[in-house]
Amino acid sequence: MARPAGKSAIFFIFITILLNMIGFGVIMPVMPQLIMEVTGEGVAHAAKWGGYLSVVYAIMQFFMMPVIGGLSDRFGRRPVLLISLAAYSFDFLIMAIAPTIGMILVARMLAGAFAATFSTANAYIADVTPPEKRASNFGLIGAAFGVGFIIGPGIGGFLGEHFGPRAPFYFVAATGAVNFVFGFFAMPETLKPENRRAFDWRRANALGNFKQFAQYPIMLPIAAVLFFAQLAHWTYPSIWSYYAIEKFSWSEAMIGASLMYMGLTAGLVQGGLTRVAIPKLGERKAAIIGMSATAIGYLCFALANHGWMIFAILTFTAIGGLAQPSLQGIMSRTIPPNAQGELQGAIAALNSLTMVFSPWIMTQLFSAFSSPGEPFTLFSVTILPDGAPFYFPGAPLVFAFILEILALTLLFQAFKRIQRPRKEEGEEEETPPAEQPAAPV
Numbered sequence: 001m002a003r004p005a006g007k008s009a010i011f012f013i014f015i016t017i018l019l020n021m022i023g024f025g026v027i028m029p030v031m032p033q034l035i036m037e038v039t040g041e042g043v044a045h046a047a048k049w050g051g052y053l054s055v056v057y058a059i060m061q062f063f064m065m066p067v068i069g070g071l072s073d074r075f076g077r078r079p080v081l082l083i084s085l086a087a088y089s090f091d092f093l094i095m096a097i098a099p100t101i102g103m104i105l106v107a108r109m110l111a112g113a114f115a116a117t118f119s120t121a122n123a124y125i126a127d128v129t130p131p132e133k134r135a136s137n138f139g140l141i142g143a144a145f146g147v148g149f150i151i152g153p154g155i156g157g158f159l160g161e162h163f164g165p166r167a168p169f170y171f172v173a174a175t176g177a178v179n180f181v182f183g184f185f186a187m188p189e190t191l192k193p194e195n196r197r198a199f200d201w202r203r204a205n206a207l208g209n210f211k212q213f214a215q216y217p218i219m220l221p222i223a224a225v226l227f228f229a230q231l232a233h234w235t236y237p238s239i240w241s242y243y244a245i246e247k248f249s250w251s252e253a254m255i256g257a258s259l260m261y262m263g264l265t266a267g268l269v270q271g272g273l274t275r276v277a278i279p280k281l282g283e284r285k286a287a288i289i290g291m292s293a294t295a296i297g298y299l300c301f302a303l304a305n306h307g308w309m310i311f312a313i314l315t316f317t318a319i320g321g322l323a324q325p326s327l328q329g330i331m332s333r334t335i336p337p338n339a340q341g342e343l344q345g346a347i348a349a350l351n352s353l354t355m356v357f358s359p360w361i362m363t364q365l366f367s368a369f370s371s372p373g374e375p376f377t378l379f380s381v382t383i384l385p386d387g388a389p390f391y392f393p394g395a396p397l398v399f400a401f402i403l404e405i406l407a408l409t410l411l412f413q414a415f416k417r418i419q420r421p422r423k424e425e426g427e428e429e430e431t432p433p434a435e436q437p438a439a440p441v
Contacts, residue, residue, distance in 0.1 A: 010128070010140070012183045013121050016085060017144035018151075019176055023092060023111070025152015026168035030160035037165060038101050049101060053108045054359060060112030061352035069346070072120040074199040077127065078189040080120050082180060088114040089176030096169035112352075122347075126332050127190035138325035139274030149263030153256060221414035222331055223350060228407035229291065229323070230351050232298065232400035234358035236262075239366045239396050246370055246393045248307040258310060265318035274325050283326040284415055290323030291411065295404035302394030302401070362396040369395035 035041075035049050072080040091110040098104045125138060159167040244250040244258065278286045297317030304310055328347065369388040388395070 010125075012179070012187045013081075013124055014140055014144050015179055016081065016183070017121055017141055018148045019085075019172065019179055020088065021145050021148020022152040022155065022175075023088070023172045025149055026156030026159075026172060028153050028156060030156050030165040030168050033160065033165040034095075034104070035101065038099065038104065053105065055356060056105060057108045057112035058352055058355040060109050062356060064113040065352055066346055068120055069123065070199055072123055073191070073197050076189045076191045076196070077120055077124045078187055081124070081187065082183055084114045084120070085176060085180050085183065089173045089180065092169045092176065093173040096166045096173060122328065124190055131329075131333050138328045139270045139278070139321070141270075141325075143267045143270045143272075145266070145270070147263065147267045150260050150267065153259060157256065219331060219335075221410060222327055223346075225407045225411045225414060226327060226347065226350055227354060228403045228410065229294075230354035231358045231361075232294070232403035232407070234355055235298070235362045235396050235400040238359040238362040242363075242366055242370075243301075243393055243397070244307075244310075246366075247304075248310075250307060254307070258314070261311060262314050265314055266321050269318045269321035270325065273319075274322055277322060278326055278329070281322075283329050286322040287326035287330070287411060288408070290320045290326065291404060291408045293317055294320035294323065295401055295408060298397050298401035298404060302397035362399070365396040365399060366393060369393055 031053070039049065068080060068084065088111065091107050091114060094107040094110070095104055098107060122138065122141060125141065155171065156168040159171055240259070241255050244255050248254075250258075274286075281289065294317055297313055297320065300313045300316075301310065304313065331347070369391065370393045371388075392398075
């Protein structure tokens with residue numbers, strides 16, 4: 001039976017997402033060594049396998065996010081979260097003991113599938129939070145992402161250096177098991193039986209679930225906004241290290257410091273500023289401000305001439321953390337309680353789809369404009385047979401800027417189509433955020 005969720009349950013959701021992000025981060029410094037260990041090949045071959053593993057992970061996330069979200073709408077949030085967490089921990093144990101690259105490939109497939117806890121966690125937040133406060137609590141999820149991004153690479157590097165490349169995987173498996181036990185006792189069910197719906201494969205598939213966006217006036221245009229914004233976002237994990245080395249000759253330690261600072265500033269904004277700024281500004285203004293700061297940041301990164309500028313730009317672009325929870329808050333208002341899991345699954349699947357394509361596009365752009373004269377091929381299509389016309393390693397960041405501007409333009413168009421929601425049937429429309437800051441639309 002559903003019962004009220006206390007602070008310990010919200011804390012469990014935060015820790016669950018945090019551990020997922022730590023699991024994503026710990027593999028960054030040690031995966032090359034692990035691949036070289038099991039294949040007996042050099043770093044170039046390991047990089048090729050690393051690309052395959054990233055694609056497999058993203059594809060599995062893409063297909064499984066809406067499935068997990070739909071199952072949570074049918075059976076409740078609690079069992080889906082607990083099963084997913086247990087399977088995710090087991091997956092890292094497999095990677096810790098894997099003797100072959102084939103087993104690691106299978107493990108990454110499982111990791112992608114059961115990282116789908118993101119969609120159920122967002123639905124859980126929607127269950128226990130009033131509509132006017134959802135955007136702020138979605139910011140907690142963003143804070144978990146940011147903190148995990150800080151902790152993960154640090155843990156992976158430390159354990160990998162002192163105990164070998166498999167140690168970080170044992171660490172994530174163990175902490176995941178502890179969190180499972182904590183959640184088993186601390187997390188109540190939040191989806192009431194009357195709000196549950198039958199599971200339907202036609203709705204719980206990655207492509208068919210996108211039809212959910214078209215059922216409500218606001219969904220489809222904002223889904224397009226999210227798509228282009230996320231395409232731009234994956235520029236960071238795709239080319240950040242390569243760009244820093246090529247442009248500023250940074251060491252691995254300096255690159256790590258920049259990533260930690262990026263995660264720190266993102267966590268401060270998404271875990272703190274969102275809870276203050278979004279209620280005061282309203283979700284619409286907060287989304288516009290966040291996306292504008294992100295777009296400016298991409299362009300500044302591309303044009304920066306000195307390494308110290310990167311840290312100044314990172315401080316400014318952290319404001320972009322206002323956008324995602326604001327957009328999610330707007331979207332969650334348009335659908336009934338028994339479809340929140342499906343919505344969050346569709347959003348997560350959309351993000352996973354961009355994760356499949358964006359890294360490939362961005363790395364190819366970086367390669368082409370860092371080595372002029374080499375043919376530029378994208379998805380087996382030769383676009384520039386004679387290579388890039390000039391040297392400009394910041395090209396993918398400029399492309400990300402263009403994508404973010406496109407997303408911002410679509411956002412303004414979407415706002416024109418939004419109908420003001422009514423509090424209840426027969427009541428007057430809500431006042432705009434400027435007149436009623438405590439309940440922004």
